[in-house]
Structures are given as C-alpha cells and as structure tokens.
Amino acid sequence: MNIILTTLLLLISPITTSNELIVTHNNEEIANVNREQFLEPFVDDPIINWTKYQAFTQELGQIVYTEPKNAYINQQGKIISGELGYQLHEEKFTELFYAYLLNHNNDKMIEVPLLSIHPNVDSELLANIRTERIGHYLTHFNAGNKERAHNITLAAEAIDSHVVFPNQTFSFNEVVGKRTKEKGYLPAPEIVKGELTEGIGGGICQVSSTLFNAVDRAGVQIVERYSHSKSVPYVPKGRDATVSWYGPDFTFENTLNQPLLIRAKVSGGQMVINVFSSENVDYTPREVPNAAKQLSDES
Numbered sequence: 001m002n003i004i005l006t007t008l009l010l011l012i013s014p015i016t017t018s019n020e021l022i023v024t025h026n027n028e029e030i031a032n033v034n035r036e037q038f039l040e041p042f043v044d045d046p047i048i049n050w051t052k053y054q055a056f057t058q059e060l061g062q063i064v065y066t067e068p069k070n071a072y073i074n075q076q077g078k079i080i081s082g083e084l085g086y087q088l089h090e091e092k093f094t095e096l097f098y099a100y101l102l103n104h105n106n107d108k109m110i111e112v113p114l115l116s117i118h119p120n121v122d123s124e125l126l127a128n129i130r131t132e133r134i135g136h137y138l139t140h141f142n143a144g145n146k147e148r149a150h151n152i153t154l155a156a157e158a159i160d161s162h163v164v165f166p167n168q169t170f171s172f173n174e175v176v177g178k179r180t181k182e183k184g185y186l187p188a189p190e191i192v193k194g195e196l197t198e199g200i201g202g203g204i205c206q207v208s209s210t211l212f213n214a215v216d217r218a219g220v221q222i223v224e225r226y227s228h229s230k231s232v233p234y235v236p237k238g239r240d241a242t243v244s245w246y247g248p249d250f251t252f253e254n255t256l257n258q259p260l261l262i263r264a265k266v267s268g269g270q271m272v273i274n275v276f277s278s279e280n281v282d283y284t285p286r287e288v289p290n291a292a293k294q295l296s297d298e299s
Helices: 004-011 050-064 090-101 123-129 146-159 171-176 204-216
Strands: 019-027 027-036 086-088 109-111 114-117 132-140 160-162 169-171 187-192 194-202 221-224 251-255 261-265 270-277
Touching: 019 050, 027 050, 050 086, 050 090, 090 109, 109 114, 123 160, 123 261, 132 194, 132 204, 146 171, 146 204, 146 261, 146 270, 171 204, 204 221, 204 261, 204 270
Parallel strands: 019 109
Antiparallel strands: 019 027, 086 114, 132 270, 160 261, 169 251, 187 194, 221 251, 261 270
C-alpha cells in the first residue's frame, strides 16, 4: 500500500533533484542525503525505492534511540526518578521526508522528530511496592576473599531495585548479564562438574542462591533452578541455585497479584535480599530453612 501511494504521489508531483537534505538530531548533523539516492526510474517518472528508504530510517532510528531509565532506590533508601527514552517518530519523519522528495517545501534540513518512551518503573510505583516485605534471606561469605566478594557485590548491584511485574518471568542471566572482565568481574573460585576451579565471576551463585530462597519464601513459582554438583557452604543442602552464562539459569514467575521489588545488599561478609510488594499483595509464604550463621570452608 505504501509503495502504491508513493508511486501515485510521485507521478502527479513535479520533482527536482538538485537539493541535498541534511538530517539533524539535537541540532547536530547525522545524515546528508540526496533525492537521487532514493529514486528509481519508472516509465516516465521516478518512484521511491522503498527498500533503501526503510534501511535509511532504520539506521536513523538506531542513531537517535535513547533507552529509558527506570526509577530505582539507592543504598540510602531514596527513590531516584526515572528518565524518558526516545525513538524515531517514523510517521512524522516520513511526512517530512516525502515533502522533501516531492519538493513541497524548500526546507533543506530536517530535525529528527522523536517519540517519548516512558520507563516501565516510575517513582510512584516504587513508593507503592516498597511497603510490604514478603520475602527475606541472608547468607554469609568470606569477606577476606576479595575477588569473590567483589563479584558478589557486582551481581547484587545488578539485581538491586529490579521490579518483576505480575505474570512476568525473572531471569537471573538476563538481568545480571554476561559476567566478563570488561564488566568488572574477577577470577574467583567456582564449582564446575564437581571440581573447585577459578572462573570469571566466581561467587555469583551465592547471589542467585540467596535470591532463590528469598523469592521462594514469598511464594512465587520457581520455573528453572539447578543445584551445584556438590554441596555449597552458604545455604542448606539442596537450597542452592547455580547459574552460568552458557549453562543453567535461575528463573521464577511472579504469580502474585502485585509487582515485586527486589532489594539486594552486600556488607561485611553478608549477602541479604529482601522482596517487597504493595500492601494489597495476596501471597502465601513458604517455609524455607535459614542459612548457617557461620561458614566452614569457602567454596
């Protein structure tokens, strides 16, 4: 339909091919194009090459896209407001671009029109779902193992203040992301096929295991969880959740009637996760055994 309409417009509209068009974003040039780049001969009059135009707008969209930022709660308990994101307003840009192609105006410059993207989590939502604690779990680790403690802290920061909406599935690997040197993760002890070895991001399974027990207490549905090939000292036997970027994940579905807020904190050899929701949440807590207050051997 777009190709037919474009063809008709061009057939009834005179076209000049002398002017170049400058496309700007925040008053800075991001593209410089000419009519001939998008026009192809058709009988006696040219038509728009729709494939080239779509490729052009896709490239523009990637340049101007700004991801929205969710509101979050900082370590001092203060709610930090979210920020709007932006994307190319394709309909408005097409109108402006066609006007240029059809020479309906003498403008030689277009400022990219944008659509606002609102963050999924705003300050009002956070204020509403931080009131009722429905899950909690505390584990201990050897703070003297600096590399492992560092990795635990990074992973905890990645899930802290994360909101899981009703019927949404939380993926530990998706939220935390790939554990790499570039992201700051360090080599530390980890269990692979029953053997203790060094690996980038060693220690993050303590975060996923602590999270598993906290959300299990909140009564959500555990979707995917795997235990290590040998026991770990920071949770009771069978209460761990091993994760690996190219292997197992820990996932759960929020089957409750309200969003969940995950708060994660690391301090002085302790990893603590609290799960909050609104005062209107309907949930049935589960009995979950506590972790040992002292560790034996660090894994």
